[in-house]
Amino acid sequence: MSNSIGIYIHIPFCRAKCFYCDFNSFACRDELVPAYFNALKKEILLYSEKLKGFSIKSVFIGGGTPSAVDEHYIYEVISLLDSEFSLDERVEISIETNPGTLTKEKLELYKAVGINRLSIGLQAWQDQILKSLGRIHTAKEFEQNITLAKKIGFNNINVDLIFGIPGQTLEDWIETLKHVVALEPQHLSCYSLKIEEGTVFGNSLEKGELVPIEDEIDREMYSFCKDYLSIKGYKHYEISNFAKPGLECRHNMVYWKAEEYVGLGAGAHSYFKGLRFNNISDIESYIDGIYYNKVITENIEVINSKESMAEFMLLGLRLIDGVCMEEFKSRFNEEIYNIYGNQIGKMQEKGFLIVRDGKIALSTIGLDYANQVFMEFI
Ligand code: SF4
Helix, strand or coil, X not given: CCCEEEEEEEECEECCCXXXXXXXXXXXXXXXXXXXXXXXXXXXXXXXXXXXXXXXXXXXXXXXXXXXXXXXXXXXXXXXXXXXCEEEEEEEEEEEECCCCCCHHHHHHHHHXXXXXXXXXXXXXXXXXXXXXXXXXXXXXXHHHHHHHHHHCCCXXXXXXXXXXXXXXXHHHHHHHHHHHHCCCCEEEEEECCCCCCCHHHHHHHCCCCCCCCHHHHHHHHHHHHHHHHHCCCXXXXXXXXXXXXXXXXHHHHHHCCCCEEEECCCCEEEECXXXXXECCCHHXXXXXXXXXXXXXXXXXXXXXXXXXXXXXXXXXXXXXXXXXXXXXXXXXXXXXXXXHHHHHHXXXXXXXXXXXXXXXXXXXXXXXXXXXXXXXX
């Protein structure tokens, strides 16, 4: 394994809980913010020994809504990372933000501390759809935020969008994409809405109060998105992600290439030294655990070579370029066909996988049946 890794920092605070959200995020827990950041800084210090000799290629501050907390917390965390770890000179430092929580002061301080990639959660252009999702902002606020961020000098901006929302029409989705692309972000993440159990949407679905969008419309939305963004110069590089050439998210590439990373903060996941594990997700237990030197990691799993190969396939096939056969061989000292020849053949026959230029990738139809393909490699 390379000694270059990614760092994920989890900020679990949000202004309100969106109706579709099953992330480890909490609204109205602001009283815990100071203690949380003290714990987070302590966890960074605990890792400074363990990460000696590693070069940090990416830092991703996610959540939750990192922009919901006062900017000095973010400043302190990044300054500490910089002093304790060896950040690559080309390190990508991303922060997730949401309209309704961003200000000029925040953006200026993010820029000053070295954040060079901004991700803004918009989801949809229509205010009534934003309301139906439980979002706290309007499209206008998003527009003001992105315009200001560009003015302050951010030139690597991602916008998060969702399609397949109950009540959303294809026209709404087209309008969303057109308005967002006109604002010239460098990166777009376009996810099809998944209704998860235990969320407001999940509960409404169970009670029969929510009508999910038809599969056919969802696929039409995806298809339009791929075609339109390609015409507009975005490279489709992962099932749900599009970027201007050279501006693919380096941190997410760490995940998709099944490389190692360390996650810090409540509920953060890590893949480090051949182990997968996560921190406990409850904020108070995390703070308490760090303060009193208790064990805060759980679900520790040794990834054996069979699992490691399966992960390499599952994650790598998410990339439009697919899995490189040579890379598989140099990583596992095995020919990919010796291990997965049957699965690859079967999926090729169905037309879901294509083999080209030493790579195995999802076909255009395969993109719509990705889960079926992934199941073959589990
Ligand atoms: S802002 Fe993001 S993390 Fe927070 S509740 Fe909404 S979807 Fe979840």
